[in-house]
Amino acid sequence: MWLRRVFFDLMDILTAIRERISTRAFLDKPVSEDTVRAILDDARWAPSGGNLQPWKVHVVAGKARQAVIDAVKAKMETDPFADENSFPVYPEKLWEPYRSRRYAVGEQMYEILNIPREDKMGRLGQVLKNFDFFDAPVGLFFTIDPKMNPNQWAHLGMFIYAVTLAAEGHGLATCMQEAWTRFTLTVGKVLDLPEDEQVYCGLALGYADPDAPLNTMRTARASVDEIAGFRGFDGSNDAA
Numbered sequence: 001m002w003l004r005r006v007f008f009d010l011m012d013i014l015t016a017i018r019e020r021i022s023t024r025a026f027l028d029k030p031v032s033e034d035t036v037r038a039i040l041d042d043a044r045w046a047p048s049g050g051n052l053q054p055w056k057v058h059v060v061a062g063k064a065r066q067a068v069i070d071a072v073k074a075k076m077e078t079d080p081f082a083d084e085n086s087f088p089v090y091p092e093k094l095w096e097p098y099r100s101r102r103y104a105v106g107e108q109m110y111e112i113l114n115i116p117r118e119d120k121m122g123r124l125g126q127v128l129k130n131f132d133f134f135d136a137p138v139g140l141f142f143t144i145d146p147k148m149n150p151n152q153w154a155h156l157g158m159f160i161y162a163v164t165l166a167a168e169g170h171g172l173a174t175c176m177q178e179a180w181t182r183f184t185l186t187v188g189k190v191l192d193l194p195e196d197e198q199v200y201c202g203l204a205l206g207y208a209d210p211d212a213p214l215n216t217m218r219t220a221r222a223s224v225d226e227i228a229g230f231r232g233f234d235g236s237n238d239a240a
Ligand SMILES: Cc1cc2nc3c(=O)[nH]c(=O)nc-3n(C[C@H](O)[C@H](O)[C@H](O)COP(=O)(O)O)c2cc1C
Pocket: 020, 021, 022, 023, 024, 105, 130, 175, 176, 177, 178, 179, 180, 201, 217, 218, 219
């Protein structure tokens, strides 16, 4: 019985890891505060170096969600090229293989949406949907103390990923959104964040629209052999 339970639990974890995708179309169906609390109650068990738990999260729904959306749209209207991020999301002049991977995921998305390369406004319109949380009823903003080191930022990422997997476990879908970092100060102002909290990433949370073609998108991954090196498995003790 115990073994069976372990087996089934393990299957659930593997299914969540493999089935989670970035969902970019949501149903008009509310998510209760209790459900979000339950997700965060699971995700808070994410590990972190020294158990610092260097994360905070701000959840917005209803009017609070709309207030963030309105503030960012107002900012975009007065300053369309605003970028309040303290560092660029990607390194300058991304190199291979990362450049091609980034390009491929964009092309895959616009192909499903049938928005050709020449239709710049159409493509921009899709990007701007980020700032409506892709119509998800709940938005989350993950913050970190800007005094933290790169290590703690990595650990914040573990928490965010745990939130996405926990959401799957509760029957919900997510899309992580670093798009919001362009407006980190504007969002911070609306949320009335203290100086020791910087918005790193947003997250759209809700019920996936099962009929939206975009939600069928499965992105590629490099194979294990491309990303992993194996040493010492041939029975010898050589540290090759
Ligand atoms: C930290 C982080 C931030 C992301 N920000 C955005 C975003 O702003 N907008 C968006 O549409 N997708 C965003 N994504 C989704 C990625 O494009 C997506 O994870 C990647 O293409 C792999 O696809 P999958 O999540 O469906 O497996 C983000 C992903 C991560 C991990």
